[in-house]
Amino acid sequence: MKAEIITIGDELLIGQVIDTNSAWMAGQLSLIGIKVAQITSISDSREHILTAIKEAESRVDVILMTGGLGPTRDDITKNTLCDYFGTKLVFNQESFENIERIFRMRGYNITLLNKAQAEVPENCTPLLNVNGTAPGMWFEQNGKIYASMPGVPFEMKALMEDHILPRLQAISSTTIVHRTILTQGVGESFLAAKIEAWETALPKHIKLAYLPQPGIVRLRLTGSGRDKAELESDINANTDALYELISEHIFGEGDDSLELIVGNMLKQHNYTMATAESCTGGYIAHLITGIAGSSDYFKGSVVAYSNEIKENVLGVSPKTIEKYGAVSEETVFEMAAGIIRQFNVNCAISVSGIAGPDGGTVEKPVGTTWVCVLTPKGAETRKFTFGEHRGRNIRRAALAALDMLRKQLG
């Protein structure tokens, strides 16, 4: 089965909004074995919508549309679909009750415009939109499938997950199983070289995708076939073999994040922690406190952006800084020891480095970063040499430090 995604809305064509819906939908479709042939963004224009659907219909079996379903005049998708299918709008009671429920919740009165949102083309199956007032719509005609959804991302996602993907999966004869392994601190090409033989030996029905982000590479295994149990067992066996090759780089799977994993480990051990940050400037604390409930184990941080603060607040010896420099193994060790003392915690991360663009020397170029991790399980200091880009250096240093803590607690 092949699909085309059509996103409708003037805001996409003046660059006001980045179309993130399409990538998400394409990712979901590819996970159930449906190949996306084209993604098309067009304006709220009747003629253009009709042309786009006609062109798509000549290429694919499934056409998914988002946008143009709001209550105002510009939102013309529904009427245009009536024209396309030669049908008319009819009132749908279930959709109206959903609108009533939402307005009651928000404490507003329903206007005539909102009531009109409960009207749908006569030939469609309305799909319940629990997060909004515009129902999703499912059409089948001449062996092709058409679905229309609102463009608001969380409304679209719920409609896809609750209705459209299960319906498509029921029609598609292919079963898809996937598993995503998360690695930290190692580049795509280095990983590729390390797992080359394993990758070449993968059976034909299992595909590997590299999904890189700054500091993190995700490896997604996708198996497609008929027997779900068999696919799962194949994927799991191959994942086990992958763990044997690169276990030191793997920190989690699926939707895991380092800050969440580390947080759970700290809770398990009943440990408390704090950070002493120089070049990362509070970014590690920001990542950790992004997790709801982190105050159970995270006590705080000292961002020491000058030598005086390292000395006066964290208790780093002026002699250490004079002799070894602020970016040194000795300094990060004293920073970590200092924050443990000052904040009365078990565990500490400390970081000092040259984020750039200035401040580099021949001996310590921009990107040079020292990290120290102290916990009841041990002490480790490590030097990293990242790149030239300030923002990316900060991100990579933070992830590397969290991963060192994870390994020490594990």
Added chain:
Amino acid sequence: MKAEIITIGDELLIGQVIDTNSAWMAGQLSLIGIKVAQITSISDSREHILTAIKEAESRVDVILMTGGLGPTRDDITKNTLCDYFGTKLVFNQESFENIERIFRMRGYNITLLNKAQAEVPENCTPLLNVNGTAPGMWFEQNGKIYASMPGVPFEMKALMEDHILPRLQAISSTTIVHRTILTQGVGESFLAAKIEAWETALPKHIKLAYLPQPGIVRLRLTGSGRDKAELESDINANTDALYELISEHIFGEGDDSLELIVGNMLKQHNYTMATAESCTGGYIAHLITGIAGSSDYFKGSVVAYSNEIKENVLGVSPKTIEKYGAVSEETVFEMAAGIIRQFNVNCAISVSGIAGPDGGTVEKPVGTTWVCVLTPKGAETRKFTFGEHRGRNIRRAALAALDMLRKQLG
């Protein structure tokens, strides 16, 4: 003039990569008065590329393509364009010298595959790509314009800015002038109500766009016409009138950021600063230290994620916390005073709030946030009530605090 953007690459169709290029290009085109009629993403397939160009050609005057220009087998755009225009590839000396320059810089030897990147269709004008080895290409045929660029964002952007936009602007008879005003801490609908009469009175050749982000709303004025000086004077007069209406919400223009503006003010005054953060968890320090050179004025931060740290490190009185709570005017004031004392700085921001999702009460619901700003110019404490979303509460609190500091220093 109307345009279509065609982005080529399998990675877009499996959802691996979000197409951010198109929105940026569409935004740039709309600023020079060219309307984007459609954005199309397709796979690296010869047939599909040919169909997409043909369909686009029937709709628009300008077709901009990105992607498929790398050195490997999958990258077939160049050969497909030769087929489309009925021409052949020829060697281009200037492009080759650019490739040589880039390889010299990286210390690599040129392979045959890279040398082939200097070949371009005979009927095109090659465009120098200073950031990469694949040249841009400009075609004109039967009154239509076609341009092809690499999909790597910073290569595409430089080609657009240096070559394609100036060429399109020279052809387009319309002159466009724009000015973007940045506001903080006030919602789109509130702003719209406040400037309604002003907006209605705007002359026809000046358009207003609201570009909202969490915590920040950008107001973009775009004037289109023939006489540049006249347009600029019209835009400036209307902007002056806008400042009179909402000056207390405006913090900058264009590409300004609050952390950059505040940093420049601190430098000008020769002030130093530090932050004492509870609910923002180091995010304000992270924003400030994202600016290169911020160590000139930023000395650091204490993230006090527990009452003990507020008391022991920042010197907040236990009685204050007991009597008024950690989220109170009294506590943020003592936090700010404490960090000024501890870090020996002139200026401080302190924040304490309930980021959520837990910890709210009837009196202090999730989103309740106190901010204090102390500088040699004054002292201010303020209470905010943000929303229910943890990440957005952290972002909005940080921006609100930076804006309070900006106003006090201004």
